[in-house]
Amino acid sequence: MKFKIGLVLLSVMMLLAGCGGNSEEGNAANNYPERNIEVLVGHGAGGGTDLFARAVTSELEDILGVNINVVNQEGGAGVVAAQNAYNAPSDGYTLVGDAAFPLTVAAGTNQHGLDDFTPIARFQSDTYALWVDPDKYSSIEDFIQAAEDNPGEITVGGTGSMGMDEFTVFLLGQEAEVDLSFIAMEGAGDMHAGVIGGHLDAMVEEFGPAKALYDDGSVEPLVVFSEERLDEFPDLPTTVENGWDLTDGNERGFYIKSDADPEIISVLEEAMKEVYDSEEYKAYEEENYLHLREGWMDSEEFTQRTEELIERYTEVADELQGN
Known part of the structure; x- marks a missing residue:
């Protein structure tokens, strides 16, 4: 009889110990962080x-x-x-x-x-856009025409290699059926300076980082990578309305x-x-x-x-x- 009682007590203790372990594990999540x-x-x-x-x-x-x-x-x-x-x-x-x-x-x-x-x-x-010196290109049509006339010679800057910028330029070239040359820049500052200084024909950039340059007239967006036009830029055409399935950012x-x-x-x-x-x-x-x-x-x-x-x-x- 004492042996059976001992077994029962041992089983109860093991069960409680198991519950205690789960409780401790659960408390770590409950008390997080x-x-x-x-x-x-x-x-x-x-x-x-x-x-x-x-x-x-x-x-x-x-x-x-x-x-x-x-x-x-x-x-x-x-x-x-x-x-x-x-x-x-x-x-x-x-x-x-x-x-x-x-x-x-x-x-x-x-x-x-x-x-x-x-x-x-x-x-x-x-949201990406293609940005240029407004004195160089006045429209996306002008830019694409230049790319058609000079295959592989139109340079588009982006930050780093094998990243979103390079992927975007590559896909833009495929969609527009032109040969663009991607130039990997070390940082956004170098890329911006490249466009302003005439060392790059264009850059792919988001609106936030380009805002100050746009405000002072240094750069202008030619096309936005979007399905619909932006309320803030109602005259800016989209990639989709140009027939290009390219909206990622x-x-x-x-x-x-x-x-x-x-x-x-x-x-x-x-x-x-x-x-x-x-x-x-x-x-x-x-x-x-x-x-x-x-x-x-x-x-x-x-x-x-x-x-x-x-x-x-x-x-x-x-x-x-x-x-």
Whole structure:
């Protein structure tokens, strides 16, 4: 009889111990976050992705009640930051802020795709335009005619190689059936100076970074990569109305290691949606022309979108690399 009672007590103790372990694991998610969070940004300080990450995290700190440190880790268009985040614990305290994740996965430079990282939320779907010196080209028709007359000689600048800028120029050439020469610049400042100084015929750039140059008359957009004309630029033609199926832009969001606790991912997703809907973030969007099209996607939507982009850009990368 004593033996049976002992077995019963042992079983109860083991059950309670198991429940206690699960409770401890659950509490880690329930109490999240309990300390500072790091956001690794694989792009330089002052660039579009860096400014985006800092705008979001400044609001996110108040919501989550902890400090959030943005750490710039340049290299490989976000590959270095992704690798370092992958090497960190899967505890939700190391995130990635990125705009090039689908591109680097598609190009094969980032070995850690959606098996290793889960998209938390997308904030921005930025809008590209083709910008020129207004004294050089007066319309997109003039530019395309020049490209037809001088195949391979019309230069279009962008930042970095095998990134969104180069992909966009390559696809524009395909859609418009012209041979454009992409010139990789080290940064946006060099690219802007190249157009203004006449060293580049054009550049692909977003509206926010080009605003000051547009305001002083240094550059002019010839076409916007969009389905519909923009209210702010009603006379600016779109790629779609020219018959070019080309509307992609930088899509900025946050990622976390895929084996992180799903409850932690939900906490972050909900907090980020609160930031996205805040007056402060909306003001930042408008000031930087990031409100031109809807940016928000939740984790499920952003994951599906990322899958689609990786598939699309893998084909482009293969063509660019001659595979």
